[in-house]
Amino acid sequence: MRAGLLVAALIASIAGTAWAQGASPYTVVGDAISQPLADKPGDPARGRAIVANRSVGLCLLCHSGPIPEERFQGNLAPSLAGAGGRWSVAQLRLRIVDGARLNPDTIMPPYYRTTGLQRVAKPFEGKTILTAEQIEDVVAYLATLKE
Numbered sequence: 001m002r003a004g005l006l007v008a009a010l011i012a013s014i015a016g017t018a019w020a021q022g023a024s025p026y027t028v029v030g031d032a033i034s035q036p037l038a039d040k041p042g043d044p045a046r047g048r049a050i051v052a053n054r055s056v057g058l059c060l061l062c063h064s065g066p067i068p069e070e071r072f073q074g075n076l077a078p079s080l081a082g083a084g085g086r087w088s089v090a091q092l093r094l095r096i097v098d099g100a101r102l103n104p105d106t107i108m109p110p111y112y113r114t115t116g117l118q119r120v121a122k123p124f125e126g127k128t129i130l131t132a133e134q135i136e137d138v139v140a141y142l143a144t145l146k147e
């Protein structure tokens, strides 16, 4: 890595740590994050609302899912139907937190990463797209989608 890049990465990570709004550290083991990010267990109903909401989760921009009231759904990504059958809770958590860990070329946004992002508008610097609680809600909802 070039020195300039290294410095930029360091500054980004320090800034990320200092400014993150309640971003808690997490540990990736294999393709999963087994520790919940928040103290309280996620709420599937709130998670569903986040997934369905076009200005919060944006999930349906790319994915379709068993959310019949939302008419226009994406076809750029696998359907969320059955996601809870394909993946464990810990695997789902990493896929929402930072899917680029599994596929560096993915177009899916890293919903709980504050570092290494490019072109972040000032007000969003050091902030995650979703909060720890929202991540847990979304994971809890996806875990219910067994088929």
Ligand code: HEC
Pocket: 051, 057, 058, 059, 060, 061, 062, 063, 076, 077, 078, 079, 080, 082, 083, 086, 092, 095, 096, 099, 103, 105, 106, 107, 108, 109, 111, 138, 142
């Ligand atoms: C900009 C497009 C985009 C958005 C927005 C997006 N995703 Fe994804 N997602 C993808 C793509 C593409 C994949 C396929 C994995 C890859 O890219 O390698 C994926 C993979 C996944 C997977 C694993 C799918 C499987 O079963 O194999 C889950 C679960 C998932 N996304 C959930 C979500 C949720 C929940 C949201 C909203 C909080 C979301 N995604 C937002 C594009 C997106």
